[in-house]
Amino acid sequence: MTELSRRSSQRRTTSPPPHSHHYHSMAPPYAREEPILQDQAPPSYSSLRNLPMIPSPPTDARSIRFRNMLLSLSATPLSWENPGLLDEALRMVPIDRIQTEAEEESMILQAEAESLGKKPEWGYQDCAIKALMKWFKQSFFTWVNNPQCDACFCPTISVGTTAATDDEAARGATRVELYRCSQPECGAFARFPRYSDAFVLLQTRRGRVGEWVSCFGMLCRAMNARVRWVWNSEDHVWLEVYSAHAKRWVHADVCEGVWDRPRLYAEGWRRKLGYCIAFSADGAMDVTRRYCRNPAKYGKERARTPEPCLLHILNEIRSIRRRDMPKQEKFRLEGEDIRERKELQAYVVMAIAAEICKLMPGARADGAQWSDPDAQKAEEARQTGETQYVRAPGQGNRQNPHNPHNPRRDQEGR
Template sequence: MVTRSFQVHHNDSTFGVDFDTDDGLEVFKLQLLSLTSIPPDEQKLIGMDENRVVSDKSDLVAISDKLRLVSINEEQQETSTAENDELLKPDEELARMLQAEECAAPEDNGKVEGRLRTYVSQVLMYEDPQRQEAARKTVPIEELEEKALVSLAKEGNSTPSKNEQDHAFLLQLLFWFKQSFRWVDAPPCDGCGKETVSHGMAVALPSEIQYGASRVEIYGCNFCPIGSRFPRYNDPLKLLETRRGRCGEWANCFTLYCRAFGYESRLILDFTDHVWTECFSQSLGRWLHLDPCEGVYDNPMLYESGWNKKLTYVIAFTKDGVCDVTKRYTRKWHEVISRRNIITETALSALLANVTKDCRRGFTSQVLSVLEDRDEKERQELERGLHSTDIASTSLPGRLNGDKEKAVPVQIPRVKLGSQGFEVSKLGFGCMGLSGVYNSPVPDDDGISIIKHAFSKGITFFDTADVYGPHLNELLLGKALKQLPREKVQVATKFGITGRRDPPRITVKGTPEYVRSCCEASLNRLGVNYIDLYYQHRVDTTVPIEETVGELKKLVEEGKVKYIGLSEASPDTIRRAHAVHPITALQIEWSLWTRDIEEELIPVCRELGIGIVPYSPLGRGFFGGRGVVESVAPNSFVANHPRFVGENIDKNKNIYHRIESLAKKHQTSPVQLALSWVLHQGNDVVPIPGTTKIKNLDSNMGSLGVKLKVEDLKEISDAVPIDQVAGDSNSGILMQWQWKLANTPPKHSKSEL
């Protein structure tokens, strides 16, 4: 092992990093993630002495101790801004170029006009009947129509109007598109399918230019000589085939889909680096914000309040003209206008009016009258919106509240759970609730969609157990796994609890025979050849832990289990188990209002190199408002939980309101603040919150974007004094199986028997 000290230069900062070279480049990049917030797969390291890119094959002992760190995304953006200056940019590249021209003379309006007219030409492609028909052929129309009707029925609307049906179908089209299109940072190698790194730009081939790819990004492979080309296609017809890209391609293709189904649609260009869509909703009587990259709708404050973007110009392009809609997306107009210096406001208004007039040339007076009337109504709406004190837009199902939620897309980090090399996403997903417990079970199709959505966002660690359902939860996850790449998913399941609900009764088993039979059954239900992490769900206090873990060790040796975990185990049991075979993870309840593990269990786990997987990290939904701002379902597991009943819940509401107050201070929501607190407890902590709603799942992921300092963590902890939490953390049926009572009898030697 060689320990080296590196000086890493990034932008105007220099970081000193001490690193054991035996840990490899991946671990080094994780250290840099904590310093720079640049995800490992977007980092490019260059040795400053030899000007050579550092790769997985580089000798970390021999490379320069002075390194330059650049973000691959930033590098690509800089390169693309400099090239093809007069050609159409397919997405945020035009935005960056215009932003870079802020120091140019404001009176150079011809340049701005030329580029804006280029986008007018772009949106005219959406009117092509051939392109529209090609788009419609790729959509499961009947399926989306049925889902639209179901969503309306769930809202209590069993006899919707045509406009209401059209609105509901549009939202289902958005959700479908989100699942069917693929985001690309660096495309996989065309030869071996492995990861690639940017090698700059190349001249487009005639076959690529045919579909508007004036720019082609080149990516080299570290494992074979082939690499890949990434043409930045502008023609949505080609994007129907490739179904991949970045925000420009996403918005370009989705806007075509909207026009293909008859919606009046706009392509929206944010000059600070994003592109999305607006459609006119006849049901709402106004333009509707739709972001296909995020699967978010009617949440215009997403960017300024959720992503903390410093907006300048947000321009809408349609076949009927061009419109400045910046005021829809800001409540800080006085700040925005101070940054708008590409062109004077008077000149911009005149320019947009002239372009719009040209677009409408040849329209009948009747059509012009309708459009002008709508333009005036929108102008008044935008002005009213500037003075609104309610940052949230109209309350619709599935909408995220942009002023309270950290809705910025986050890169979910990869972390090592335990000390045996088990790599998982920093945030896991608890599947239990999909099969009931907190609410009624969700239909399998909905549960599978939620699991797939989590995976598409970077969550790869999924938790289940044989007792959930019972058995139904494993079966559900197994169905989802058939639609996911198995090798990229980490499956955790558990054995050890049997029982019944009526009357409630729990039995815990840990005999070797039972361990093996449960494992075989779980493998079958999940439809997999191995279980990544297999937990003993509760400790059988009648069986020496050595016998239970001894059988688990055999399952590891047979390849049926990769890693072993315990749940609700005592310190003594953990130590004895770890002596038989390394324990990778302890699953235990840990949240702001359940912290009794911090003095005994956490130190033992960290001493032994055992990862910690908190279940119920949101206090069984309490910090999401369960029992406070929303009622507890009668069939919910927590309906009779000590902390949610009688005077206890009345007392505990004070805790929620304190966290709610702190959440406002951090410009987030109580649920994100509470989950962020758990996430900040250490790199060895991987919480597994569950939900039955995609909007809540997205909110949970947003908690990774909430940054807390040491003093913040203390302030949050102090807001929830444990001695003021009313009610036990466990209900009566589980009390006897908690970790404090989970010692097992000693294992006798053969000579003693």
């Protein structure tokens, strides 16, 4: 071995330089390399794009404030996990009526699917949630813009906010709106506490978007459905319900009474969306791509924190919520997260493909040659919504009394 090492060392020291003619003629092709010049610049990696983002903890004050806000919002669905309160909420639901309507719709969908040789669009649990939404909107909860006067039951005028009483504070009133009777001879005041506790809302049964979504989310949990609370940076909230039949999260807006129409806000209301973050008892997910399919047209600037910081914040919330879960449950949820990320990425691909198709010869600029049922529903909703508002001279858009549940409003907010 010593002799072989010596001979090998001699061959290395006596071998011709890489740029010699002998080297190029005798060495194998893969060993023939160009000489490296000392003044040659290193290779540039600026061409690498779309690398996976690396989560980065927030460091600047703006990002830290955004993180604290998201951590606070992530606790909203946890209030729906009290077994005792869920049992109490279930007693208020007409179970027989819900089950009957769900079974009828499920049988119709099953028959339609069998005739076409396909899988039914929705399962029984999905039909039950749709029936619950219909009952909740029509019979259970009341939309309130300006409460009636307590003395003469006349319309009232907003005069601002006031401090909560001890009883209102004990029941979790976040703020109290104050209204004065519109009749000068009356002059009485009406109070409208804004409660966030879902159990209190089961008793009051009135409010606006925040109250509607909170109470309905608790009833969905009482029906044993998995629910997510979606916060939108443009002052709106709604729910997502997990469909075990479709194996995906489904958009559900109880205020509008719509099911699985995620394009309603951007393409229907023509509203630009920045952030749509879904919170559940299992974690958090950025679902903006589900509701804003064309960011160039309907997207809003996302400047509250860099994207790597947002990814870190959502991972942090997810880690907190799943900390004490069994390992098998964690694996199952991670599998759901992977499928949902693929779904959201597919929306990006479809948006790019749609833009490319518009460049084809004979294509219209608006892409009207493509028939998209979801987009058609959103357009119909937008056109319907435009007829439900009247602009008075010198005033903003006022809500039509025949459509009291539309969340677009001027002063009352969420």
